[in-house]
Amino acid sequence: xxIFLIAFILLFSACQSETNKQIEVFSWWxxxxxxxALESVINAYQSRYPDVEVINASIAGGGxxxxxxxxxxxxxxxxxxDTWQTHHGAELMGQYINPGFTSSLKDLYESEGWYDLFSxxxxxxxxxxxxxxxxxxxxxxxxxxxxxxxxxxxHQISIGESLSIEELFQxxxxxxxxxxTPMCMGDSGIWATGIMFENTLLxxxxxxxxxxxxxxxxxxxxxxxxxxxxxYSQLLDYLNDDHAALSWDQGxxxxxxxxxxFYSMGDWAYGEFIRDGFKENIDFGWVxxxxxxxxxxxxxxxxxxxxxxxxxxxxxxxxxxxxxxxVQEDFNLLKxxxxxxxxxxxxxFGPYLQWAIDQYEYGVSVxxxxxxxxxxxxxxxxxxxxxxxxxxxxxxxxxxxxLVREARASGFGP
Amino acid sequence: MIKQHWLVQxxxxxxxxxxLILTTIFIYGFIGSSFFFSxxxxxxxxxxxxxxxxxxxxxADMFTMPRFQADLRxxxxxxxxxxxxxxxxxxxxxxxxxxxxxxxxxxxxxxLFPYALSFIVTGVVWRWIFNPETGINLFFNFLGINRALEAxxxxxLSPGWTTDPTIVFSVNQLxxxxxxxxxxxxxxxxxxxALIPIAIAATWQLSGFVMAMYLGGLGGISSQIRDAAQIxxxxxxRLYSSVIIPMLNPITxxxxxxxxxxxxxxxxxxxxxxxxxxxxATDVPAIFVxxxxxKAARYxxxxxxxxxxxxxxxxxxxxxxxHTFKTRES
Numbered sequence: 001x002x003i004f005l006i007a008f009i010l011l012f013s014a015c016q017s018e019t020n021k022q023i024e025v026f027s028w029w030x031x032x033x034x035x036x037a038l039e040s041v042i043n044a045y046q047s048r049y050p051d052v053e054v055i056n057a058s059i060a061g062g063g064x065x066x067x068x069x070x071x072x073x074x075x076x077x078x079x080x081x082d083t084w085q086t087h088h089g090a091e092l093m094g095q096y097i098n099p100g101f102t103s104s105l106k107d108l109y110e111s112e113g114w115y116d117l118f119s120x121x122x123x124x125x126x127x128x129x130x131x132x133x134x135x136x137x138x139x140x141x142x143x144x145x146x147x148x149x150x151x152x153x154x155h156q157i158s159i160g161e162s163l164s165i166e167e168l169f170q171x172x173x174x175x176x177x178x179x180x181t182p183m184c185m186g187d188s189g190i191w192a193t194g195i196m197f198e199n200t201l202l203x204x205x206x207x208x209x210x211x212x213x214x215x216x217x218x219x220x221x222x223x224x225x226x227x228x229x230x231x232y233s234q235l236l237d238y239l240n241d242d243h244a245a246l247s248w249d250q251g252x253x254x255x256x257x258x259x260x261x262f263y264s265m266g267d268w269a270y271g272e273f274i275r276d277g278f279k280e281n282i283d284f285g286w287v288x289x290x291x292x293x294x295x296x297x298x299x300x301x302x303x304x305x306x307x308x309x310x311x312x313x314x315x316x317x318x319x320x321x322x323x324x325x326x327v328q329e330d331f332n333l334l335k336x337x338x339x340x341x342x343x344x345x346x347x348x349f350g351p352y353l354q355w356a357i358d359q360y361e362y363g364v365s366v367x368x369x370x371x372x373x374x375x376x377x378x379x380x381x382x383x384x385x386x387x388x389x390x391x392x393x394x395x396x397x398x399x400x401x402x403l404v405r406e407a408r409a410s411g412f413g414p
Numbered sequence: 415m416i417k418q419h420w421l422v423q424x425x426x427x428x429x430x431x432x433x434l435i436l437t438t439i440f441i442y443g444f445i446g447s448s449f450f451f452s453x454x455x456x457x458x459x460x461x462x463x464x465x466x467x468x469x470x471x472x473x474a475d476m477f478t479m480p481r482f483q484a485d486l487r488x489x490x491x492x493x494x495x496x497x498x499x500x501x502x503x504x505x506x507x508x509x510x511x512x513x514x515x516x517x518x519x520x521x522x523x524x525x526l527f528p529y530a531l532s533f534i535v536t537g538v539v540w541r542w543i544f545n546p547e548t549g550i551n552l553f554f555n556f557l558g559i560n561r562a563l564e565a566x567x568x569x570x571l572s573p574g575w576t577t578d579p580t581i582v583f584s585v586n587q588l589x590x591x592x593x594x595x596x597x598x599x600x601x602x603x604x605x606x607x608a609l610i611p612i613a614i615a616a617t618w619q620l621s622g623f624v625m626a627m628y629l630g631g632l633g634g635i636s637s638q639i640r641d642a643a644q645i646x647x648x649x650x651x652r653l654y655s656s657v658i659i660p661m662l663n664p665i666t667x668x669x670x671x672x673x674x675x676x677x678x679x680x681x682x683x684x685x686x687x688x689x690x691x692x693x694x695a696t697d698v699p700a701i702f703v704x705x706x707x708x709k710a711a712r713y714x715x716x717x718x719x720x721x722x723x724x725x726x727x728x729x730x731x732x733x734x735x736x737h738t739f740k741t742r743e744s
Contacts, residue, residue, distance in 0.1 A: 069708030076461075099458070099459045099460035099461075188689065241574075242547050244577035244579075244692045245545055376458065378457050378712050385479075388693060389694065392579040392693030
């Protein structure tokens with residue numbers, strides 16, 4: 001056995017010794033716009049540090065569904081990448097900061113003056129004991145209701161600045177009678193219907209009580225939450241029939257083709273529309289998901305510094321570049337999201353993104369559970385499983401009770 | 415007498431030693447550690463090896479989860495469908511090929527070819543075939559079946575295949591009747607329609623393998639036995655049902671054991687074809703283990719489910735192994 005051990009050590013040290021000027025960036029950005037956005041950051045880094053080799057370790061799969069298992073194994077096995085992508089909030093805190101996989105970035109935030117350039121509430125959500133552990137690159141908005149303007153104008157329907165849930169149901173009924181599918185969905189990955197649930201929940205119970213769900217002051221069997229579940233169930237009745245066979249982006253393609261009308265989805269769909277040659281305010285329009293005007297249901301992407309990062313200095317340089325204004329602007333124009341910094345040049349962004357910036361700057365931000373910011377991973381999975389069951393059986397009581405039980409088991413519910 | 419060097423004396427043990435050590439660590443050691451994890455409180459990325467109180471609570475939680483109950487149902491139904499179809503079709507193909515048709519070699523290779531593919535490839539292709547919008551359903555329009563149905567005043571035929579959440583032949587009422595406490599069952603016990611396309615895809619892949627097994631068996635049956643049966647006046651059907659197929663029993667048992675372990679452990683085909691399916695209609699224990707371990711970070715629950723999978727496979731494999739050892743010794 002000793003010979004084996006020595007052989008192993010020699011083998012690994014041989015690998016290590018070759019890796020002097022490198023940095024490994026781990027993410028799940030592989031699709032067209034995502035990969036291009038990441039590439040812009042890497043290019044910015046390499047133009048300044050041309051002698052460092054950047055290893056782009058990306059693993060395909062929406063929301064990191066395939067990447068996180070790999071990352072998890074590497075972290076527990078003691079072989080971390082230098083920096084990796086994660087959402088803010090519970091995912092960052094529970095999966096990476098608390099087990100000690102990341103390092104504090106307080107010095108970087110202080111030397112770069114980022115405490116003034118990122119909003120305090122955002123910094124709060126990425127910090128433990130006053131130490132930030134993440135550089136946030138972008139902010140997505142999860143609670144937007146997109147619609148196909150051509151389909152609506154064919155049926156003489158116009159939509160103003162916002163839409164109430166009653167108005168949405170009225171329009172849906174009118175469209176259904178005209179044999180047009182009112183709601184779009186592509187939930188072969190169950191999280192896509194989870195977005196619609198999360199948005200409906202937020203729109204029905206409001207931002208404060210929604211936040212209360214994650215600290216135990218609101219419960220999942222509260223009468224208002226039950227009402228949200230009822231509204232969500234009613235929305236499910238208006239979906240395209242083949243939703244379970246489609247991925248979320250195929251659901252967006254259906255909206256583009258005019259085969260369905262409304263899509264309650266995060267603004268990663270915006271990138272999809274633009275790529276399909278669909279024009280904002282001409283072909284498609286948007287409002288806040290009913291009841292969520294002025295609330296920004298926030299999905300962020302940021303990068304960490306690994307504890308004992310193999311290439312610490314290179315990683316610090318990379319993170320410093322990720323926080324720069326121009327890098328964030330270039331990145332977000334490609335990604336279809338808004339800057340995490342609050343001093344970006346808004347004139348570079350189109351009408352939708354300017355609207356999203358306003359909603360973020362003048363509204364309140366709340367964390368997403370579907371993308372792991374509001375609650376720990378075990379609850380996130382339990383919610384997905386409960387939704388998988390609910391969309392078929394529609395048993396509101398079982399759904400609510402399951403969530404109450406799982407919130408308690410996960411450690412935040414009463 | 416020259417005393418042999420101790421290395422030579424213990425040659426057998428020394429040759430065995432490395433593989434013995436590796437098996438102990440990497441198989442039995444890891445089974446043991448999985449079992450231990452299943453009894454702990456470890457349900458975040460931070461390792462927590464304190465024991466749960468009560469000790470078996472993770473197992474109790476798991477068996478009351480609707481999702482895990484659906485997994486057990488799906489494994490059972492899938493196993494029956496898949497093994498029935500694959501052995502039936504495999505045997506049929508073997509008999510056809512055995513009857514000296516022309517181009518025998520070509521057909522044999524054609525039927526065996528799917529076995530060379532990976533389940534992921536099969537899964538992706540069959541997902542496209544069973545896509546309700548763009549797959550096999552287009553044939554119903556193309557061949558005029560739907561026009562004929564509409565002319566007859568019926569709904570056009572457009573099954574949802576893997577997206578259909580329906581459970582047919584539900585036996586819940588019967589179960590409640592037989593077992594008044596049966597309300598702990600939180601799901602419909604029946605045949606999930608969405609599992610049928612998956613069983614078809616798995617059959618497509620493995621019936622060629624079953625055929626090859628049976629062809630080997632058929633080759634071992636001498637023509638004298640066939641001649642003798644025919645002289646005794648057995649017709650073709652009788653020849654197969656009373657003589658040849660019973661003689662193939664050992665092959666059938668080996669084949670079923672091999673297929674059983676494919677179906678108990680199946681992951682990649684289902685994962686590529688439909689994932690967990692609508693309302694867990696196509697979820698299987700291996701996907702449950704994967705998601706609980708690596709998405710939810712519930713290491714105790716994932717370990718518990720993998721231990722249940724191990725026990726289920728052992729129930730099948732261990733009697734078979736004992737049987738084979740006994741027959742070899744005698």
